[in-house]
Amino acid sequence: MTTGYRPRRDAFWFARTRSYTLFVLRELTSVFVAWSIVFLLMLIDALADGTLPEFAALAARPWMIALNVLALAATCFHAITFLNLAPKATVVRLDGWRVPAWMIQGGNHSAWVLVSALIAYFILRSP
Amino acid sequence: MIDVLIVGGGGAGLRAAIAVAERDPGLNVAVVSKVYPMRSHTVSAEGGAAAVIGIGDTLDEHCYDTISGGDWLCDQDAVEAFVAEAPEELIQLEHWGCPWSRESDGRVAVRPFGGMKKMRTWYAADKTGFHLLHTLFQTTLKYQDIIRYDEWYVTKLVVDDGRVHGVVAVEIRTGRIETIAAKTVILATGGCGRVFPFTTNAAIKTGDGMALAYRAGAPLKDMEFVQYHPTGLPFTGILITEAARAEGGWLINKDGYRYLQDYDLGTPTPTPKLRSMELGPRDRLSQAFVHEQHEGRTVDTPYGPVVYLDLRHLGERKIDARIPFVRELCKSYQNLDPATDLIPVRPVVHYMMGGVHTDIEGATPIAGLYAAGETACVSINGANRLGSNSLPEILVFGRRAGLAAADFARSHKGGEAAAVRTQGEDERRRLERAREGKRTGERVADLRELMQHTLEGAAGIYRTGDVLAKAVDTLADLRERAEDVRVEDVSTAFNTELINLQELHTMLDVAQTIVACALNRQESRGAHQRTDFTARDDDAYLAHSLVHRAPDGTPSVGLLPVTITRWPPGERVYGRD
Amino acid sequence: MTDTTQEVRQEAGTRTIRLEVARYRPGEDAEPVFQGYDVPLMADWAVLDGLNYVKDQLDGSLSYRWSCRMGVCGSCGMNVNGEPRLTCGTFLTEYGEGPVRIEPLKGFPVIRDLVVDIDDFLAKLSSVRPWLIREGEELPLTTEYAQTPEQLEAYKQYSMCINCLLCYSACPVYVLDPDFLGPAAIALAQRYNLDSRDMGDRFDVLNLDEAVWGCTFVGECTRVCPKHVDPAEAIQRYKLTAALRSILPWSKR
Amino acid sequence: MKRTVEPYLWLLFSGGGVVAAFVLPVFVLLFGVLMPLGLIDWPAAGHLQALAGNVLVRLALLGAVVLCLFHAAHRIRFTSEELLGIARFDLVIAVLCYGGAVAGGVVAGLLLF
Numbered sequence A: 001m002t003t004g005y006r007p008r009r010d011a012f013w014f015a016r017t018r019s020y021t022l023f024v025l026r027e028l029t030s031v032f033v034a035w036s037i038v039f040l041l042m043l044i045d046a047l048a049d050g051t052l053p054e055f056a057a058l059a060a061r062p063w064m065i066a067l068n069v070l071a072l073a074a075t076c077f078h079a080i081t082f083l084n085l086a087p088k089a090t091v092v093r094l095d096g097w098r099v100p101a102w103m104i105q106g107g108n109h110s111a112w113v114l115v116s117a118l119i120a121y122f123i124l125r126s127p
Numbered sequence B: 001m002i003d004v005l006i007v008g009g010g011g012a013g014l015r016a017a018i019a020v021a022e023r024d025p026g027l028n029v030a031v032v033s034k035v036y037p038m039r040s041h042t043v044s045a046e047g048g049a050a051a052v053i054g055i056g057d058t059l060d061e062h063c064y065d066t067i068s069g070g071d072w073l074c075d076q077d078a079v080e081a082f083v084a085e086a087p088e089e090l091i092q093l094e095h096w097g098c099p100w101s102r103e104s105d106g107r108v109a110v111r112p113f114g115g116m117k118k119m120r121t122w123y124a125a126d127k128t129g130f131h132l133l134h135t136l137f138q139t140t141l142k143y144q145d146i147i148r149y150d151e152w153y154v155t156k157l158v159v160d161d162g163r164v165h166g167v168v169a170v171e172i173r174t175g176r177i178e179t180i181a182a183k184t185v186i187l188a189t190g191g192c193g194r195v196f197p198f199t200t201n202a203a204i205k206t207g208d209g210m211a212l213a214y215r216a217g218a219p220l221k222d223m224e225f226v227q228y229h230p231t232g233l234p235f236t237g238i239l240i241t242e243a244a245r246a247e248g249g250w251l252i253n254k255d256g257y258r259y260l261q262d263y264d265l266g267t268p269t270p271t272p273k274l275r276s277m278e279l280g281p282r283d284r285l286s287q288a289f290v291h292e293q294h295e296g297r298t299v300d301t302p303y304g305p306v307v308y309l310d311l312r313h314l315g316e317r318k319i320d321a322r323i324p325f326v327r328e329l330c331k332s333y334q335n336l337d338p339a340t341d342l343i344p345v346r347p348v349v350h351y352m353m354g355g356v357h358t359d360i361e362g363a364t365p366i367a368g369l370y371a372a373g374e375t376a377c378v379s380i381n382g383a384n385r386l387g388s389n390s391l392p393e394i395l396v397f398g399r400r401a402g403l404a405a406a407d408f409a410r411s412h413k414g415g416e417a418a419a420v421r422t423q424g425e426d427e428r429r430r431l432e433r434a435r436e437g438k439r440t441g442e443r444v445a446d447l448r449e450l451m452q453h454t455l456e457g458a459a460g461i462y463r464t465g466d467v468l469a470k471a472v473d474t475l476a477d478l479r480e481r482a483e484d485v486r487v488e489d490v491s492t493a494f495n496t497e498l499i500n501l502q503e504l505h506t507m508l509d510v511a512q513t514i515v516a517c518a519l520n521r522q523e524s525r526g527a528h529q530r531t532d533f534t535a536r537d538d539d540a541y542l543a544h545s546l547v548h549r550a551p552d553g554t555p556s557v558g559l560l561p562v563t564i565t566r567w568p569p570g571e572r573v574y575g576r577d
Numbered sequence C: 001m002t003d004t005t006q007e008v009r010q011e012a013g014t015r016t017i018r019l020e021v022a023r024y025r026p027g028e029d030a031e032p033v034f035q036g037y038d039v040p041l042m043a044d045w046a047v048l049d050g051l052n053y054v055k056d057q058l059d060g061s062l063s064y065r066w067s068c069r070m071g072v073c074g075s076c077g078m079n080v081n082g083e084p085r086l087t088c089g090t091f092l093t094e095y096g097e098g099p100v101r102i103e104p105l106k107g108f109p110v111i112r113d114l115v116v117d118i119d120d121f122l123a124k125l126s127s128v129r130p131w132l133i134r135e136g137e138e139l140p141l142t143t144e145y146a147q148t149p150e151q152l153e154a155y156k157q158y159s160m161c162i163n164c165l166l167c168y169s170a171c172p173v174y175v176l177d178p179d180f181l182g183p184a185a186i187a188l189a190q191r192y193n194l195d196s197r198d199m200g201d202r203f204d205v206l207n208l209d210e211a212v213w214g215c216t217f218v219g220e221c222t223r224v225c226p227k228h229v230d231p232a233e234a235i236q237r238y239k240l241t242a243a244l245r246s247i248l249p250w251s252k253r
Numbered sequence D: 001m002k003r004t005v006e007p008y009l010w011l012l013f014s015g016g017g018v019v020a021a022f023v024l025p026v027f028v029l030l031f032g033v034l035m036p037l038g039l040i041d042w043p044a045a046g047h048l049q050a051l052a053g054n055v056l057v058r059l060a061l062l063g064a065v066v067l068c069l070f071h072a073a074h075r076i077r078f079t080s081e082e083l084l085g086i087a088r089f090d091l092v093i094a095v096l097c098y099g100g101a102v103a104g105g106v107v108a109g110l111l112l113f
Ligand SMILES: Cc1cc2nc3c(=O)[nH]c(=O)nc-3n(C[C@H](O)[C@H](O)[C@H](O)COP(=O)(O)OP(=O)(O)OC[C@H]3O[C@@H](n4cnc5c(N)ncnc54)[C@H](O)[C@@H]3O)c2cc1C
Pocket: B007, B008, B009, B010, B011, B012, B013, B032, B033, B034, B035, B036, B037, B040, B041, B042, B043, B044, B045, B046, B047, B048, B049, B050, B128, B129, B152, B153, B154, B155, B188, B189, B190, B191, B200, B201, B202, B204, B205, B208, B209, B239, B241, B350, B351, B372, B373, B374, B375, B387, B388, B389, B390, B391, B392, B394
């Protein structure tokens, strides 16, 4: 039996179509998720040591701000894509009627806004 | 040694394979198919499958509809067996998982269909054949002992001393030519629509099985009966299923007039009425189109005259629920939306009523050789098949042929090895010669096209003696020229040109039998309409045409009486109560 | 192409479009080479019609698969300008002035020209036990199993797969790792899992590293699927099912 | 039957994805962008310390950190394999990625408790 010709691996497959590129970008948000956690741990550390001003100074460095703007974009992209894809795994049926994806997505996004507002409130609320 | 070798992995072939596997798991059963089984043309069937289940419907009524639809050329014992077994077969498919459309209480739903007096057509939306074929294919996977030769092309039946001994086949992928010895062979190779230029049929429908049997000495039956379906898309020939009319679609001419009322098919009603108007039989509807064309009431397009199928009044919701595939096909291939636009349609070659002559068990006159499905002629379709009778036919007779072959294989020993070897060697040499290539000569495609247009001109909806006689000569000439065509592909791997060449030869054989039978039948009946003999003539032609291959290679036509059990020939009445 | 009448060919004589077709002959070519053909640019020609024109009029040695030319047999999938498409449902006019690059489906070994080896897929298809599994007594052949339209709707979409393999070709995971069970096979397993008549369990073949867990939800399978099967959804749903079953071992499905 | 740990990893990954989506953007927006830019004022250290002093908040933070790290580890594992075609080293990569996440979790635990 002939096995046939097997093309070599295409090292740049992710650059070939827009949707592949978007996929890779989506996956790469995870690097910024990890960074955000590191940043959070630094903050917690600063709080524990009582060195919040030093932390604030570090955070205000231009490259740090640039990094965090990127991280913001990435985590938002992550949030949007992740919450949009959720209805794929969870098909909800009520009485045989399938709840359309946009409703679930809408619900997810509303929850996101709500949780964000709540967190912001607790952090910013004056004691 | 294979016990039962099935040529063809469409609905008929797969049903036969399961029947053999279930009858006796000890038997060796193999399915040889020139395409992967799920690519077979059964996959294209849209509308549905008929079988009596409803209350208020009876087996006799299904028999009567079938027999009158076939203009009394059906063998009535076969029709009775068919109608009686069809319900079990469709329920069997249900038990195997076929996603039949349902009523709200969970029972299988039925729809009306052309020429049927009762609603008895089961459907899976408008992809009935697709679901049926995939269900069958997936079910065969359960029987791991079924051997599959996928993408093997059978070129010859090995027959010696009146008995079949196997086949010669090419493995398309490698070009390997092999003789597969078998105690019995079932031909389930489907129809031959591709002998015509404009057809709903897939590229693979080249009448191979008919030619294989014919060359091996088995007769073909009723080859002049070629069904034109009234509603094909003008360029591609893609079928717009009869279900579109069953759901309430109208056929209108260029003046927006439901012209069928002028052809003794009843009076228009807003909702579909069974056995009336748009739900008349296909032969009558296609003939009405030709008359409209002569009267100048069709619309000209670059691809010939058309009338319109009007589904707009059904509304988007009903279209999407019942005939979504029609909408999908119109959108992608005709760039229109049936919910808002008229669909241009014209008659298109669709189905072969004739085929390999078999008895009610699927047996041919050659011992051990069986045939089932569209390639066979049992005959239940007579001079005109009713829509939705073919899918149950391939199941009922696929199973019957499978069981008969299994019993034959169990009670007979394997055949003579020497004859098999020499015949296999001869065929191998012939194929290898063809693969040596040839730089000069006419192209396969050009000859194919000439043949197709000859057939369309001579054996179309209306036929006439002298044109048919001329076609006999043209085809004889084409046959000679086909011996000497150009072959550019000399590769062994997936050489489709070699296959196309074999198919050209089989189509020429089939074309010759169609023309010969049409010339011989000097009457008009069902799908066979002669302008020089316009009446049905029961005295002379209430009989099947039986065509043998004469020693000089030409077809020789004879007649065989029709079996009548309970329904004496009568008038075909549509639209009148 | 059904009817290449003389007039059609003449009418088209003026405008043409270039097809760049990958050719590969085992034993002769070390790797595929492109060959250019000019074919008539007809408004209603699909890419497949262009290929048929090449085979019938220009070069009889070109090999490719096709049959139904109505998007249902699943045999004519190829890579057209880098995208996996059914060539019988992709029109030449989509490509403007051209050229149109036609290659075999990615991810499969090439047998010849545009023909790929799909035996691996067929083996995977059988491995998920794609048939209705019943336990206990069968109903006689006079009665059907009841199934409401809602119950039918629950799996219908996954039953629409024509095995065209565009999804495999589009899935980077499969292209990288041919052991991955892949989108269509998993969707088919789900077609039976979600069928109210089925009593089978396909956990053992689906809950594997190279089955549902191989999928990283690229989602391309769903984007290219011509029949809207949405295999990506089928897979993610089974991931949830399998994950829940793994932590709650007593739960089924 | 073949055993696989993937379902558990996937659950952690999915949970992490949800948590990351809900909490990270607002956190980065506040502490990483708006406050450093001076668009809003840093809250008093005491307020934040009080917040973090709550056991429930600390538990939640620990959970969020662990889940988010697992989410990131899972994706980094597969993406690096797909991008670089190094799936055959899956075991090593997996150990590195999830190991990193576990280590991060331990650090967080030490910091918080
Ligand atoms: C568009 C369309 C719609 C239709 N709709 C309906 C409908 O709604 N209801 C209905 O009842 N009927 C319908 N029909 C008719 C019906 O679909 C066919 O008659 C039926 O499917 C034929 O099935 P089969 O098994 O005989 O052949 P096929 O399904 O055509 O299978 C033939 C098999 O033989 C194999 N084969 C052929 N030659 C060779 C060879 N030389 N070597 C090896 N293998 C070979 C092929 O690979 C294939 O597997 C429709 C037909 C068409 C064209």
